[in-house]
Amino acid sequence: xxWHAKLALNYTRQADKTxxxxxxxxPLRILKSLYPEGAGIxxxxxxxxPGGLVGGDVLDMDVRVTEGAHxxxxxxxxxxxxxxxxxxxxxxxxxxxxxxxxxxxLPLEAIAYNACDAINHLEFELEEGAQLLTWxxxxxxxxxxxxxxxxxxxxxxxxxxxxxxxxxxxxxxxxLLLSGDLGLAGHRxxxxxxxxxxxxxxxxxxxxxxxxxxALLESAPGGMLSGxxxxxxxxxxxxxxxxxVEPVMMLWKTVWAFWRKELWKLQGSTPRIWSM
Numbered sequence: 001x002x003w004h005a006k007l008a009l010n011y012t013r014q015a016d017k018t019x020x021x022x023x024x025x026x027p028l029r030i031l032k033s034l035y036p037e038g039a040g041i042x043x044x045x046x047x048x049x050p051g052g053l054v055g056g057d058v059l060d061m062d063v064r065v066t067e068g069a070h071x072x073x074x075x076x077x078x079x080x081x082x083x084x085x086x087x088x089x090x091x092x093x094x095x096x097x098x099x100x101x102x103x104x105x106l107p108l109e110a111i112a113y114n115a116c117d118a119i120n121h122l123e124f125e126l127e128e129g130a131q132l133l134t135w136x137x138x139x140x141x142x143x144x145x146x147x148x149x150x151x152x153x154x155x156x157x158x159x160x161x162x163x164x165x166x167x168x169x170x171x172x173x174x175x176l177l178l179s180g181d182l183g184l185a186g187h188r189x190x191x192x193x194x195x196x197x198x199x200x201x202x203x204x205x206x207x208x209x210x211x212x213x214x215a216l217l218e219s220a221p222g223g224m225l226s227g228x229x230x231x232x233x234x235x236x237x238x239x240x241x242x243x244x245v246e247p248v249m250m251l252w253k254t255v256w257a258f259w260r261k262e263l264w265k266l267q268g269s270t271p272r273i274w275s276m
Contacts, residue, residue, distance in 0.1 A: 002056030002087070003027060009062070011042060011101075013069040018042040020071065028059060030073075037268040041070045045273050046107070052080030055087030055117060062094050065101035065130075072104040076273050078139075079110045084117035084152065092121045097130035097198065102264070106256070108274075109137040109189075109245050112154040112170070114147055121157040126198035133260060135252055137191040139245045140170065140178075149178075149188060160196060164235060187225070187241035191248045195259055200233040209236055209262055216255055221247035 005026030011018055017039035022030055027049045034043040046061070053059065065071050081089055091110075097103055110120055124132055136158060141149030151172045158166045170177065177183040184190060195201075195209070213228045213236075220226055224247050226240035238255055242248045253270055260266045 002054065002058075003050065004058045004060070005048070006060045007046070007062070009044070009064070009071075009073070011063075011065045011069040011071045011103075013040070013066065016040055018069040018071060020044060028061070036272070037266065041072060041266075041268070043072045043074075043271060045271075046073055046075050048075075048079070051077075052082050053089035053091065053118065054082045055085040055089055057089045059091045061092070062096075063103065063105070064096045065098065065103045067098045068100050070102040072106065072271065074271050074273060075107045078108050079120075080113065081110065081116040081118035081120075081154065082113050083115040087117070089116070089118040090121065091119070093123070095122075095124035095132065095134075097124070097126045097132060099127045099198070100129045101127075102131050103133070104256075104260070105132065105134040106271075107135075109139050109191075109249065111139045112141065112149060112152065114141050114149055114172070115151040117153050119155040119157065121155075123157075123159045123161070124196065125161065126196055128198050130198040131263065132194070132196045133256060133263075134196075135191065135193040135256070137245065137248055137252065138189065140172075140188045140190075143188050144244060158192070158194075160235075163232065164196075166192070184241055185225070187243055189242045189245045189248050191240050191242075191252060193238040193252050193255055193259075195236040195263070197234050201230075201236070205262075206230050206233075206236065209259060212258055212262065213238060213255055216251070216258060220251050223247065224251065226251065 005028035007024045007028040030044040224242045228238040
């Protein structure tokens, strides 16, 4: 049996409180809204009870954050793309931020199991003054469980229409990509952390963020390769590869906390679900 699950989230701000209204179809929903940083920032945990996607499954998520609202969305665990049954699995996420809105879209890692056939598609649109913090962390196989990524296809797609497009097709048979020095160099976890702004980031702020991030990268766990760039005046992107997920997630959480402090003067602790 395959699923086509849909979830639509709409965040609004009234009387200094961000609230969410949602609709869903199929096994995809959010848990109770939490406010660990005060009423202005709504935290939600997105859950998919089946626990993963098999061939033919489609997960559609649509998130809208209206003017002045601030939402943080994460997951309780990894998204798993299992071995294909001859059909392709698709996770499709669309984010739309209205003027002055803020969104932190922070799902935990996606795991591409051996012999999967899957697409993980993220698209976002930001209006004037809107700001997005998001990451994408992908593990190829389960090397520590002796389940390497030896067959299959995984496609990543991250797009801000008209401003940014990153699309990668990772075939398990592409040894030059997986093991070559100009590819993943034998690493099996790849990740991006993105800050996007609907209005240009000032040069002073970009330089401060880049300088502070470079300092954090100097203490990155051993075995990782990482670097941060500003591809245009509206974005910062941190990219990294590692043999396994854990060092990447540790560093990404540290840099995420630094960026939100520098950008928004927020000191909030990490979501509780990450430590459960």
